[in-house]
Amino acid sequence: MxxxxxxxxxxLSYSARPTVMxxxxxxxxxxxxxxxxxxxxxxxxxxxxxxxxxxxxQKGRETGDAADFELAKGALEKSLDLLSNDPAAAFAMTQxxxxxxxxxRFDDAQVWAQKALALGSGDPSPxxxxxxxxxxIGDYVGAAEAYSKLESLFGSxxxxxxxxYQRDTRxxxxxxxxxxTQSAIDLMRSAIRKAIQMxxxxxxxxxxxxxxxxxxxxxxxxxxxxxxxxxxxEEYPGYYRGLAGLAKVRAAQxxxxxxVDLFKKAIAAVPYxxxxxxxxxxxxxxxxxxxxxxxxxxxEFIGYLSQINQQIHNxxxxxxxxxxxxxxxxxxxxxxxxxxxxxxxxxxxVLAWSSYKNSKFQEAADAISHALAQGTEDAQLFxxxxxxxxxxxDSEKAKRYLSQTLATNPHxxxxxxxxxxxxxxALTQRDDIVSQQEAAGAR
Numbered sequence: 001m002x003x004x005x006x007x008x009x010x011x012l013s014y015s016a017r018p019t020v021m022x023x024x025x026x027x028x029x030x031x032x033x034x035x036x037x038x039x040x041x042x043x044x045x046x047x048x049x050x051x052x053x054x055x056x057x058q059k060g061r062e063t064g065d066a067a068d069f070e071l072a073k074g075a076l077e078k079s080l081d082l083l084s085n086d087p088a089a090a091f092a093m094t095q096x097x098x099x100x101x102x103x104x105r106f107d108d109a110q111v112w113a114q115k116a117l118a119l120g121s122g123d124p125s126p127x128x129x130x131x132x133x134x135x136x137i138g139d140y141v142g143a144a145e146a147y148s149k150l151e152s153l154f155g156s157x158x159x160x161x162x163x164x165y166q167r168d169t170r171x172x173x174x175x176x177x178x179x180x181t182q183s184a185i186d187l188m189r190s191a192i193r194k195a196i197q198m199x200x201x202x203x204x205x206x207x208x209x210x211x212x213x214x215x216x217x218x219x220x221x222x223x224x225x226x227x228x229x230x231x232x233x234e235e236y237p238g239y240y241r242g243l244a245g246l247a248k249v250r251a252a253q254x255x256x257x258x259x260v261d262l263f264k265k266a267i268a269a270v271p272y273x274x275x276x277x278x279x280x281x282x283x284x285x286x287x288x289x290x291x292x293x294x295x296x297x298x299x300e301f302i303g304y305l306s307q308i309n310q311q312i313h314n315x316x317x318x319x320x321x322x323x324x325x326x327x328x329x330x331x332x333x334x335x336x337x338x339x340x341x342x343x344x345x346x347x348x349x350v351l352a353w354s355s356y357k358n359s360k361f362q363e364a365a366d367a368i369s370h371a372l373a374q375g376t377e378d379a380q381l382f383x384x385x386x387x388x389x390x391x392x393x394d395s396e397k398a399k400r401y402l403s404q405t406l407a408t409n410p411h412x413x414x415x416x417x418x419x420x421x422x423x424x425x426a427l428t429q430r431d432d433i434v435s436q437q438e439a440a441g442a443r
Contacts, residue, residue, distance in 0.1 A: 028062060029059070031051075031055045032056065035055055039075075045082075046089075046092070047079070047088075049076070049078045049092070050075075050079040053074075053075035056072035056075060057072045057095060057099065066102075066308035066312065069308065072099050076099065087120060089116075090119045090123055090126070091125075093113075094129060097116065097129040097130075097133070103308055104136075104311055107133070110130055113126040113127070113129040114130065124150055124152060127146045127149040128150055128166050131145075131146030131147045135170075137343050137344070138342075140174055140178070143174060147167050147170045147174070150163045151164070162198060165198070169188065169208060169211065172191065172211070175187060177374050178376070179376055179377050181218075188208065188211055189212060192205065192209060205235050209229075210229065210239070213225045216228055217409070218379070218409060219408065220408055220411070222249060222252055222253070225245070229242050230246065243262045243263070243266040247262035247263040247278075256285065263279040263282070273317065276302065277295070278414065281415050303317040315334070315346070318331045318354050319354075322335075322356075323353075324415075328354070328357050332351075332354040332360075335350045336351065345370070345371045348370035349367075349368065349380070351367040352365075352370075352388060356387060364391070365388055368388050368389075377408055380413065382408060383413070383420050385401040387423065395427055398423075399431070402423055402424040405424075406421060406424065
C-alpha cells in the first residue's frame with residue numbers, strides 16, 4: 001500500500017506540473033499540515049518526511065515561491081537521514097532529484113536519480129528525472145534512452161498506464177526538438193487520452209492540454225492551439241499556464257485587450273518573467289509606454305528576487321535584455337553563465353541572440369549552429385538565425401531562415417514578427433537589385 005501511495009504522490013507532484021487554483025493550493029496546504037502533524041507525532045517516520053517533501057514541492061510549483069523548494073529539501077534530507085541506503089529511500093531520493101531540477105541543478109538531479117535507481121527498489125520513476133536532467137544539459141539521445149525505461153512490468157494497469165503517460169509527454173518534447181513536430185503533437189494527444197482514461201487529477205490533464213497548445217502554437221496552428229488552451233481552462237478554470245497560452249493566441253489575433261486581461265490574470269497567479277515581458281510588449285505595441293515600463297521592471301524584480309530566482313531565471317533575463325536592447329553586457333554574461341550548467345538548444349539560442357545584440361557576430365553564428373543542430377522547427381530559432389546570418393554576411397542563409405520563420409509561425413513574437421517580414425523583403429529586394437546590376441554588366 002505504501003508503495004502505491006508513494007507512486008501516486010510522484011505522479012501528482014512531478015509529471016503533472018503545477019497549478020495555482022485556490023482550491024488546489026488549499027488542498028496542498030491541508031496535505032502539508034497533516035504531514036507536519038504526523039512527523040511531529042512520529043519523528044522517526046521516514047515516509048512522512050518524504051511525503052512532506054513532495055508536498056512542499058507541489059506547493060512551490062503552484063505558487064512559484066522558490067522558498068518551498070528549500071523546505072522540500074529539508075524534509076527530504078530528514079527522511080534520508082532516517083533511512084540511509086534502504087531501498088525504501090528511493091522515493092525520497094527521487095524527490096530530491098526533483099528539487100534539483102526545480103533549482104536548475106541538473107547534474108545534481110542526475111546524481112540523485114541514479115542513486116535512487118541504484119537502490120534496486122524496482123520503481124522506474126527516477127528514469128523520468130534522469131531523462132529530464134539529460135535533456136536540459138543537451139544530451140537528447142541519453143534522455144530518450146532514459147525515457148524508454150519508464151515502464152512498470154509488475155505494477156497495476158493504472159501504474160503501467162501512468163508510466164506510459166509520462167513517457168509520451170516527455171518523448172513528445174524530444175520529437176519536437178528533433179523537428180518531428182506532427183509526431184510530437186500526436187504523442188501529446190495520446191498522453192491526454194491516457195490521462196483521461198486513468199481519471200487522473202484535472203491538473204495532469206490540464207497541463208497536458210496546455211503542452212499540446214504550446215506545440216501547436218509554435219508550429220503556427222493558431223486555431224488548434226486556441227482549442228487546446230480553451231480545453232485546458234475548461235478542464236481547470238483559472239490555470240495560469242492556460243491563461244498565458246490563450247493570451248498569446250489573442251495577441252497573435254490582434255485582440256490586445258483580451259490578451260492584456262489574460263496575461264494580468266496569469267501574472268496574478270504566478271508571476272513568471274516571460275509573462276510580464278510579453279505583457280509589457282503588448283502594452284508597448286498599443287502605445288501604453290508607462291504600463292510597458294512597469295511590466296519590464298517586474299521582469300527584473302522577479303529575476304533578482306532571491307538567489308534561487310537568479311539561478312532559475314538567468315536565461316529568461318538574458319533573453320529579455322537582448323530582446324529589449326537593455327543591459328546587453330549583462331545579457332551576454334547571463335547567457336554564458338547559463339551555458340555552464342545547461343547546454344540545450346534554447347540556451348545556445350539565447351547565447352547566440354545575446355552575442356548578436358553585442359555585435360559579436362562570429363560568436364553568434366557559432367552559437368546558433370548549435371541551436372539549430374537538432375532540426376527543431378521553431379520560428380524564434382529561425383528568426384535569430386536569419387538576423388545573425390545577415391550580419392555574418394551570408395545573405396542566402398539569412399533569407400532562408402527568415403522565410404522559415406514566417407512559414408513556421410508568422411505570429412511568433414509581438415516584438416519581432418513584423419521585423420522578420422521586413423528584413424526578408426529588404427534582403428530579397430537588395431539581392432534582386434544586385435542580380436539585375438550584375439546581369440546588366442555582363443551584357
